[in-house]
Amino acid sequence: MPKVTYIQPDGVETTLDARDGDSVMETAVKNGVRGIVAECGGACACATCHVFVDDAFAAKVGEPGPLEDDMLDGAASDRQATSRLSCQIKMNDDLDGLIVRIAPEQV
Numbered sequence: 001m002p003k004v005t006y007i008q009p010d011g012v013e014t015t016l017d018a019r020d021g022d023s024v025m026e027t028a029v030k031n032g033v034r035g036i037v038a039e040c041g042g043a044c045a046c047a048t049c050h051v052f053v054d055d056a057f058a059a060k061v062g063e064p065g066p067l068e069d070d071m072l073d074g075a076a077s078d079r080q081a082t083s084r085l086s087c088q089i090k091m092n093d094d095l096d097g098l099i100v101r102i103a104p105e106q107v
């Protein structure tokens with residue numbers, strides 16, 4: 001199972017095994033990781049699952065699609081170069097070791 005590490009704004013880290021095909025958001029919510037609100041349940045319609053992808057994984061994770069890009073413009077925390085909505089990142093073995101920082105404000 002690919003591993004994903006979440007870093008809270010206060011620096012606390014949580015590393016989890018993700019099920020192949022689950023999103024980074026789903027993995028967080030299922031395991032009670034705080035800071036991922038996910039109001040819309042993964043429909044790319046709320047921007048409350050905002051994360052900053054670690055630079056080392058940015059190329060592998062890729063760019064947001066057009067809808068996600070629009071949603072990120074309205075996210076509660078200002079977007080950064082590697083901002084993504086975690087419901088739109090599906091885990092797979094290629095992303096093993098992924099590190100994401102949770103945005104400080106989600107709503």
Ligand code: FES
Nearest residue numbers: 042044046047087
């Ligand atoms: S959970 Fe709503 S946009 Fe990701």
